[in-house]
Amino acid sequence: MATFRCFRTGMLVNSSILTCRNTISKQVVRNANKKPKWLSAYLKEQYNRRLAAGPEPERHPEKFGCWNYDCEIYAFGKRFGEEFNENLLKQAFMFSSYVENERARREDLDINLDTDNISIEDNEQLAIKGGEIAERYIKAFLRHSYPLLFEEGICAIQKYLMSDESLHYVASNLGFKDLIKTMEYPPEDDKYCTAFKAVVGALAESQSVQRAEVFVKDFVLPQLIGKDINEMWEVVNPMGLLNSLLTVLGRGAPEPRLLHQSASQTMMAVYHVGIYSDKELIGRSPGESVTIAEEMAAREALKHLMKTSDYRPPLPIGKQAENIKLDYEKKNISLEQLSQKLLQNSEQRITSGIS
């Protein structure tokens, strides 16, 4: 009140200054605009208490009054242009901790759980189903796109796409945060991942497995844009792998050659190593020492042979992928199969040598 009065007097004085400046003494103006003595201490105390209390905890929008879960669930499906069974979609967002809490609450209220129409089941089964659909589809899609990449590489890319980190990023950007039903808010990172898989499972049960696969293709696979897929699969011995691959392909053994070197006695030393097979350059790379350059060149050659070089065409996502027919049974060659072939080849050679 005091502040208000003070402000008002100030206004009055100011307006009177404008009208009859000469009649008001400077003394009056100074007193009128002066803040009360207690105000600064009061504000300082308020500020310190705010700091001591810490930041506000993040609260669910429900707490602010405007929230209708049924509408949100309806809009969630419509946003992606999918027809969900709403009960299944609700189940996909429900976690066991919430379900247990809800059951206990209903028991307290003497609601019979068996005759109750509102089902409360957690999303575990849906998540398992959705996870399987997503894994199967992603692998088949990658095998179709990279037919020469080793099976281990395909698995590594699939694992990256379906890692907690990646799915958390996807799900949080698709608006899962407020819909997930757990006891804590905001939900933990792994909850997003499970909920995403459960939504895929719910979509498969609501419509068809094909629709669920299209959902995975549209939202999970674009995560590969701008990523280096060769980094995802760690090749321990690239030169050994290159050697065995070339032998199986019936080409000459890899031959590393130093192409260029510069500033070799300095901190900025650079060596360019090229790898030749049958006098043909199959990979080259720079490196700060000859061994590093050789290893990197072997990796380049492998990328070249597996057709996963940096200049490969982009993944057919979106409209281009509509007419792709995937073979779910076909698998790419694995490292184990490669070594078996290598063994067979060497055995044949030995037997032919003896005869």
Next chain:
Amino acid sequence: MTHSTIPSAFLKNVLHNGVGRYVCQLQRITLSFCKSHGSSRGMRDFIENHLLEFTNANPGVVVYLKPRRHKAPRIVEAITVHNAQMDEICKWVEFMKTRSGEKILRLEKKWHTDNPSIQGIWDPTVNKSTSLNIAEFPSEEFSKFIETEQSTTEKLRELAKNIKNVKMRLSVL
């Protein structure tokens, strides 16, 4: 504030939106207004005339209506549409609907790519022949002037040759 102190960002898009399929990033919108006050007139008109049309066209957006007595009308507590006309509110709602979902910041450039160079980073050995490694200098081969364009003398010579050919052909006829 100077240009350099204003926070800036590169052009980006939520989840590569539109690569797979386009998803409207507006999830929910709250329209708060007063049922009687004059400043909410435009908002009330919007609700009466355009809201159903909007919700039918955008089933993915949840609309909450929040009547608040004698308060200024707002859209999502962020945009005050005090005394605004219905058309203006239509524009604000459309603006919210077509947002990308990223924060509005000053753009460093109006385009962005994850792969700035297709052919890789240039270094002194790019396109350098390895035959230089074993060449002895001064070398005649590498000392030659490399002509990229036809010289005028050569052009004239070719022209003269063509004229001769035409004359020969005419004489034969």
